[in-house]
Amino acid sequence: MEKAQRNEAQHRGRLSRQIVLSMGLVSIITMLIAFVGSVVIYGWLYALSPPELPKTPVDWLIPDSIDFLIFATLLLIGLVVAVVMASRLARRILAPLNSLAEGARRIAAGDLEARALPGDRSLGDTALLVDDFNAMAIRLQQMAADMTAWNAAIAHELRTPLTILRGRLQGMRDGVFEPDDAQIRGLLYQVEGLARIVDDLHIITLQDIGRLEMHFEPTRIDIEIRRAVDSISDALYEAGFTIELDVSDAMVVCDGARIRQALLALLDNARRYAIPGRLRVALGLAPAALVLSVEDGGPGLAPEFAKLVFEPFTRADASRSRQFGGSGLGLSVVRAIALAHRGRATFRPSAAGGSIFELTLPRI
Structure with a gap:
């Protein structure tokens, strides 16, 4: 259990780092677009129409309306690229997570056949999370099937001795059977059989949950x-x-x-x-x-x-x-x-x- 919790925490940590790195990459690309675009556009403008020398060096530091227009255009282009990249990244991340949430809701509603879709496996940790969820769902479905089969088997084993006991007791009540020693021994044999089944089930169940008492x-x-x-x-x-x-x-x-x-x-x-x-x-x-x-x-x-x-x-x-x-x-x-x-x-x-x-x- 502790190992599984540690693995889950590691997966969450890697996924968080991957999202942060991806968002950081988007920001860096946006800044590169603005910087490279500025260099390219200003170089093109300088080659096309060399500027006159300003009256003072300070005038180089004061942007004019053309500069503001260039900055605004480059910023807009960078924002559009950033929004497109962030949207695609968000879809890649949210698609398997939304599938996980939908699968969890369906399982909670009783649909044990629900499974999540990993989507794009390039986000490896998200795909691993989906795979772990599906493995859990398969195990849960198998446990439910085993429990159903277990209950049916128990009912089958108990039915025969209970039927015999009920038939013999009714026969004694109606006078069909005499309550002699042979009948009493037969009834005791069936009761002992029932007791053995119950004791065996008790031992097996306690061992399955790790609570079988032992005196070493x-x-x-x-x-x-x-x-x-x-x-x-x-x-x-x-x-x-x-x-x-x-x-x-x-x-x-x-x-x-x-x-x-x-x-x-x-x-x-x-x-x-x-x-x-x-x-x-x-x-x-x-x-x-x-x-x-x-x-x-x-x-x-x-x-x-x-x-x-x-x-x-x-x-x-x-x-x-x-x-x-x-x-x-x-x-x-x-x-x-x-x-x-x-x-x-x-x-x-x-x-x-x-x-x-x-x-x-x-x-x-």
Whole structure:
């Protein structure tokens, strides 16, 4: 932000200097016209009709009516030239600025497709100002489109569990369903799903605005990894997965609960979308960083989808998402937690054709 403000101030300063220099050039040209014109006209008059010698030298210093006429004519010519040059310069400067003002008014009125025209690019700083405005307008339009898509995706994700809850509750009220333990468990499952979606959206949104609270402290990260694996191991075994742990003792400054949450999201993602088989959870240590990875046996990701895998509400296999209840937010939460630790979340294919999701954290 400060860098952008400095650049903007520099642009304004250069534009101001350019206008002052241009106006100064107009003034100099006007004076040159008067001076050169005087020399030329007086030389021509002297050659045409040499003047008689005045009675006294002082008479050379007193202009007569012809001199005043010449001065007035030259001044008029200089003023006309100055007005023409100043008008052309003003049009060159004001055309893009007026376009900027019109574009700003249209955007303020809700027309996010409005753009400014740079006009004559010989005034480089004005053209740069217009380009910056258009880049801002494009970004604003993209943000509005993303917000619309985000709201539609949220509504889509919330609609299904809410519909199920409403149908079951109405059925219980009308006597269609008996309020037994199975029904109550089903309702609780839907409520837990809603709570997960809301919690995930909360984390992602807080990270986007830089307000995700983290509690950094020295943490035995290997213990946090084992706790996360133990908490989901039964569900993984039931789904046909076996877990291979490659973790050594390590102390790192981090938010242990958030790291555990990120690892659970990676393991749950593997449970939903990977082929049942071996899941390898490894912790790689380096002097400057550590890498927590989860590797599955396939089927891997298509290259075009791999670029979007950490974006909210993206799914490689919609049928498995419906079968296992995925919302498409788990990997976005992993990325948000990694960024909050000043790290990164990445994907790469494994040599065996599966997927490797890595959480890289700096060792503070």
